[in-house]
Amino acid sequence: MSEKKKHFGSIFNTTWGFYLLVVFLFCLKTYIAYQTKFTLGTKGSLQEFILAINAIPAALLTFGIALYFNGKLKYWLLMIVDFIESTWIFANIVYYREFSDFLSMGIIKGSGNVQNNLGKSLMEILHASDFFVYIDIVILIILLIARVIKVDHRPFKKWKAFAVSLASFALMGGEYALASTDRSGLLTRTFDNNYIVKYLGLNEYAAFSAYQTQKESATRSQAKASDMNSILKYLKNNRAASNIKYFGKAKGKNVFIIHLESFQQFLIDYKVNGKEVTPTLNKFYHNKNTIGFDNFYNQVAQGKTSDAEMMLENSLYGLPQGSAMTTYGSQNTFQAAPAILDQKGYTTAAFHGDVPSFWNRDSTYKSWGYEYFFSSEYYKTKPSYSVGYGLKDKIFFKDSANYLQQLPQPFYAKLITLTNHYPYELDKQNIDFPATKTGDKTVDPYVQTAHYLDEAFAEFMQYLKKTGLMDNSMIVLYGDHYGISNNHRPAIAQLLHKKTITSYDLAQFQKVPFMIYSKGLKGGINHTYGGEIDVLPTLLHLLGDKNNNTIQFGTDLLSKQHDQRVAFRNGDFVTPKYTKVGSTVYLTKTGKKITPTTSQQKEINSIQNHITTELSLSDRVIYGDLLRFYTPKGFKPVDSKDFTYKYTNALDNLKKSQKENPTSIEAENSGKSTMNLYKTDAPELK
Numbered sequence: 001m002s003e004k005k006k007h008f009g010s011i012f013n014t015t016w017g018f019y020l021l022v023v024f025l026f027c028l029k030t031y032i033a034y035q036t037k038f039t040l041g042t043k044g045s046l047q048e049f050i051l052a053i054n055a056i057p058a059a060l061l062t063f064g065i066a067l068y069f070n071g072k073l074k075y076w077l078l079m080i081v082d083f084i085e086s087t088w089i090f091a092n093i094v095y096y097r098e099f100s101d102f103l104s105m106g107i108i109k110g111s112g113n114v115q116n117n118l119g120k121s122l123m124e125i126l127h128a129s130d131f132f133v134y135i136d137i138v139i140l141i142i143l144l145i146a147r148v149i150k151v152d153h154r155p156f157k158k159w160k161a162f163a164v165s166l167a168s169f170a171l172m173g174g175e176y177a178l179a180s181t182d183r184s185g186l187l188t189r190t191f192d193n194n195y196i197v198k199y200l201g202l203n204e205y206a207a208f209s210a211y212q213t214q215k216e217s218a219t220r221s222q223a224k225a226s227d228m229n230s231i232l233k234y235l236k237n238n239r240a241a242s243n244i245k246y247f248g249k250a251k252g253k254n255v256f257i258i259h260l261e262s263f264q265q266f267l268i269d270y271k272v273n274g275k276e277v278t279p280t281l282n283k284f285y286h287n288k289n290t291i292g293f294d295n296f297y298n299q300v301a302q303g304k305t306s307d308a309e310m311m312l313e314n315s316l317y318g319l320p321q322g323s324a325m326t327t328y329g330s331q332n333t334f335q336a337a338p339a340i341l342d343q344k345g346y347t348t349a350a351f352h353g354d355v356p357s358f359w360n361r362d363s364t365y366k367s368w369g370y371e372y373f374f375s376s377e378y379y380k381t382k383p384s385y386s387v388g389y390g391l392k393d394k395i396f397f398k399d400s401a402n403y404l405q406q407l408p409q410p411f412y413a414k415l416i417t418l419t420n421h422y423p424y425e426l427d428k429q430n431i432d433f434p435a436t437k438t439g440d441k442t443v444d445p446y447v448q449t450a451h452y453l454d455e456a457f458a459e460f461m462q463y464l465k466k467t468g469l470m471d472n473s474m475i476v477l478y479g480d481h482y483g484i485s486n487n488h489r490p491a492i493a494q495l496l497h498k499k500t501i502t503s504y505d506l507a508q509f510q511k512v513p514f515m516i517y518s519k520g521l522k523g524g525i526n527h528t529y530g531g532e533i534d535v536l537p538t539l540l541h542l543l544g545d546k547n548n549n550t551i552q553f554g555t556d557l558l559s560k561q562h563d564q565r566v567a568f569r570n571g572d573f574v575t576p577k578y579t580k581v582g583s584t585v586y587l588t589k590t591g592k593k594i595t596p597t598t599s600q601q602k603e604i605n606s607i608q609n610h611i612t613t614e615l616s617l618s619d620r621v622i623y624g625d626l627l628r629f630y631t632p633k634g635f636k637p638v639d640s641k642d643f644t645y646k647y648t649n650a651l652d653n654l655k656k657s658q659k660e661n662p663t664s665i666e667a668e669n670s671g672k673s674t675m676n677l678y679k680t681d682a683p684e685l686k
Contacts, residue, residue, distance in 0.1 A: 015074065015152040019067060022078050023059045025136040030055040030089060030202070033133060037093045039487060040198040041503075041582065046182055050175070050199055057175055058203035059085070061168035067161035071153050075144065079137060085203070086133045092202060093130050097487060101302055102193045102205060104321040105213040125423075175200065193321075193570075195582075212321055220331075223624030231551065231617050231626065239548060240537070240555035240562050248544030250518045254473035255341070255539070256464075257312070257414040260453065261305070261421045262483035265294065265511035266496065267450050273434050277447045280458035284477070285515055290523040293557065295576075296514040298481045299531040301569035305416075306359040308480035311532035313337040313368060313414075315552030317618040320569055324622050329364025330640075333628040335550045337536055338412060339369025339638045344545070347371060347411040347657065351400045353379055353391025353418055356645060366640035372654065373645040374403050384684045388425045390418040393456035394682040401463055405674050406654050408661040409472075417456070420449040420483065429683045440491035443484055450483075459680045466677040467665050471519050474542065478535065479512030503581040504591045507574060516542065529564040529576050530557045549632035553618050567611040578604060 011017040031052055034040060042048050062085060066077035095103045143149045179186055179199035186199055187208060196205045260281075268285055270277045285292040300307035300318055306325040307318025313336045318324055338348035349372035356362035356375035365373045379391055379399045386392065391399075400415055407413065419426065424445040433451035435444040464470040484492060486506045493501045496509075514535070517523075521542075534554035540547040541556045555562045566574040572581050578600075579586040585604060586593050596604055621627060631637055644650065658664055665674055 013150045013152060015067070015154070015156045018075070018149060018152070019063060019078065022082060022136075022140065023056070023063050025140070026059050026063070026082060026085060027053075027055040029086075029133055029136055030059075033089055033093060034197075037130070038096055038194075038197070040194050042198060046178075047198065050179055050182070054175060054199065054201035055203070057168050057171035058201055060164060060171065062203065064161060064164040064168060067156050067164060068158065070155050072151055074156065075151055079141060082137050082140075083134075086137060088206065089133045089202060090130060093133070094125055097125050097127075097485075102197060102202070104193070104209040104302060105206070172204070209321055219620075219623040220625050223626060223629075225629035227620065227624055228626050228630045231621060232630075234613065234617055235551065235553070238555070238563065240559035242541040242546065242556055243558045243560060245522075246558045247541050249521055250474040250542045251544035252410060253518060253543070254410045254469065255346075255412045255543070256473055256475045257412075258457070258475065258477045259305075259308075259414065259416040260477055260479045260513060261417045261419070262481060263420055263450065263453070263479035263513060264483050264509070265296070265479065265513050266509070267447070268292075268513060270447075272436055272447055275433065277433070277451050278454035280454050280461065281477070281513070284457075284461070284517065285513070286525075287517060288523050289519055289521045290515050290517040291521065291526050291558075292523070293514040293526050293528060293530065294511070295527055295529045296478075296512060296557075297510050297529075297531045297566050297568075297574060298479065298512045299533060299566070299568055300481045303359075305480045307569075308478075308532055309359075311554070312478065312535045315533055315536040315554040316621060317533060317553065317567075317615055318569060319619060319622065320615075323359060325364045326360045328622055328625070329360045329367055332367060332622065332625045333637055334368050335627055335632065335635060336368035336638075337539070338365075338371070340540070340545070340547070340550065340635065341412045341543075342369050342371060343634075343636060345410065347408045348413075349374065349403070349407055349411065350414045350416070351396070351403070352376075352416040353386075353396040354389055362645055363640070365645075366643045367638060369638045369643075371643065372403075372407075372650055374400065374650075375645070377647055378403070378650075382684070384427075387419060387427065388423065389421045392430070392682070392684070393417045393419040393453050394459060394680050395684060397456050397460040397463075398678050398680050398682070398685070401460070401678050402673075402675055403654070404469075405467070405665040405669075406658060407664055408657050409663045409665070417453055419456070420446075420453045422483070424449045424483075426452055436495065438491035438494040440488055443488050443491040443495070446483055455681075459678070463674075463678045467674050468668075469665060474516065474518040474539070476517075476535075476539065477513060477515045478532070479514075480532075481512065482510060484509075502586075502591065502593075503584060504579055504586040504593070507572065507579050507581050507586075508591075510568075518542070526557070528557050528562060529566055529574060530554075530562065531566045533567070534562070550635065551621060551627060551630065551632075553614055565607055565610060567615060569615070571608070571612060571615070573607060573611050575607060578607065580604065580608070 012021055034051055040051065042051050063078055063081050065081060066074040069077060092102050095101070144151065183195060183199060186195060193205065196208060267277050269282050276282055284290055298308065299311060302321060303310070303318040303323035303325065306323040310316055310318050310324050314334055342348050348370050350365055350370050351374045352361065354376055356373060362373065362375070376390065379396070385395050396417065397415070404413060423442065426445070426449050430452055431448055433448050435448055438444055461470070464473065489501045492509060493499065496505065498505065534557050537547065537552050537554050537556045538558060541558065564576055574588060577588055579588045584593060585596055658667060666672070
């Protein structure tokens with residue numbers, strides 16, 4: 001018996017034995033992480049088998065680096081590689097919990113925004129069980145220190161190390177071939193990142209992401225003017241004419257874009273304990289002068305809010321990886337809403353109670369043609385004024401009104417709220433609404449911050465009414481992305497009063513509000529299917545701008561020719577007839593899962609091809625900076641050097657503009673401030 005034990009121990013006292021032990025433990029914990037920390041959606045025995053083995057080839061390769069070294073160094077290298085690999089798993093666990101996606105090289109490239117997105121709520125996101133990914137390292141180090149496992153000082157033959165490297169590459173090829181039998185075109189078609197991790201593993205996903213990022217960087221230098229031809233041809237064939245019933249109905253009016261942070265459509269008319277979560281927004285949604293869309297979807301990817309802004313103001317999709325605003329906002333040419341309206345006599349301004357560098361806004365907004373950007377440095381600050389990601393909404397709206405009253409009219413103003421952002425924090429003095437009782441601590445306070453946002457919006461609306469801005473403005477509200485991710489299925493089921501949640505339910509859960517108010521506008525609930533990509537052409541037509549020559553991939557939601565195919569960044573889609581999630585198809589009206597007939601499959605394939613083409617062409621515009629080659633008639637390309645957002649410069653420019661064009665609300669009030677009309681119950685200001 002003792003001889004057997006001795007023989008068993010001696011296996012791990014060799015370089016080869018210890019190497020295989022490290023690889024085995026690493027692959028085991030990776031598989032456990034796949035099953036417990038991510039929602040990869042494996043179906044069938046083949047996918048389960050692939051998931052179980054997909055970490056092996058890359059682990060053999062990366063840990064195999066240590067085999068090229070001798071003595072204690074190779075053991076140290078094994079532990080260092082294990083630590084780096086484990087930290088990659090750990091980082092993805094944390095990121096996935098918040099964003100239902102994996103870290104990409106594009107996101108890491110904009111690391112400041114990753115830190116901003118995660119750092120402020122890290123303690124809320126972390127679970128003690130996340131640290132299990134480091135347990136094997138701790139155990140192995142203890143075994144080495146206690147000399148239960150002894151260091152093998154004998155040189156490991158280099159040809160054997162090389163053979164291990166070759167074998168790992170061969171296994172990667174075999175793994176990819178096996179995955180391709182179940183999912184063809186895995187790396188060549190637009191797929192959810194879950195697919196790449198499920199079939200190939202986290203390491204291969206990281207390598208693919210790095211390749212994509214490098215490829216994207218090289219695309220700009222290789223782009224040429226003729227690349228615009230296919231895009232112009234596509235858009236010519238897919239433009240939607242304006243609806244004469246609505247065209248120009250808001251012509252000459254101010255435009256308010258109010259960004260409802262992390263706000264989902266299900267909150268509209270939703271009640272907790274018999275109380276409306278958002279009574280003011282509900283009334284606004286049902287106002288006779290408001291067009292409310294109940295089949296409007298967020299279409300964001302990893303860029304989240306920045307993707308929503310990109311679509312809203314450019315009618316260009318966000319990127320499959322990373323944030324277009326972060327990576328391309330400073331260098332690319334755009335034909336954005338602020339620039340279009342500025343050249344038609346509008347004053348343009350953005351308001352945001354956080355640092356100007358967040359999502360690279362301070363640079364991107366210049367490229368988009370924003371004349372003013374009022375960021376955190378323009379607002380009074382006290383510790384009690386901020387929570388979570390920045391200024392509390394009631395204080396933000398009130399302080400923003402001071403600058404709004406000075407803007408020459410007509411103006412285009414975007415106000416980005418913040419309080420209804422994960423982790424949905426709010427101090428006790430501002431909580432006056434009950435939390436839900438799903439038992440999910442992430443989900444339950446969501447209605448409380450949404451209710452606070454509603455109260456802040458109510459105060460702002462009262463100010464607009466008192467100043468007359470309500471009557472001479474088009475007020476647009478939209479939710480940028482989900483507030484509750486798909487990782488909270490049990491809680492979502494309770495919120496929606498369902499026993500179980502399907503992929504269809506989760507796809508429909510991606511609906512966000514989109515409402516357009518303008519006095520005299522014939523309102524009502526519009527059931528048209530659309531998304532954030534469609535906002536810009538819709539608003540321009542309402543403002544009386546045909547805008548038939550700029551590059552926009554969305555179509556007017558009010559047009560009879562509007563394309564009701566809603567594309568998601570991962571290639572899924574929703575139409576009035578079909579909802580496609582991964583490889584599964586549902587009937588949109590009933591949520592019934594179907595096995596498509598031949599004719600249905602032909603129809604679905606046609607929709608899929610259209611969406612894949614559209615996403616690809618939009619990406620081509622951003623990656624290649626193609627708009628530098630195309631200037632539509634009547635549009636002047638933006639020179640970002642024309643703008644400065646420094647505090648003193650901006651205020652001086654604002655005063656100068658008021659003198660040259662005395663049409664502001666303040667000017668209409670005989671030069672007196674209207675801030676006495678703004679009433680708020682914010683306890684911090686009392």
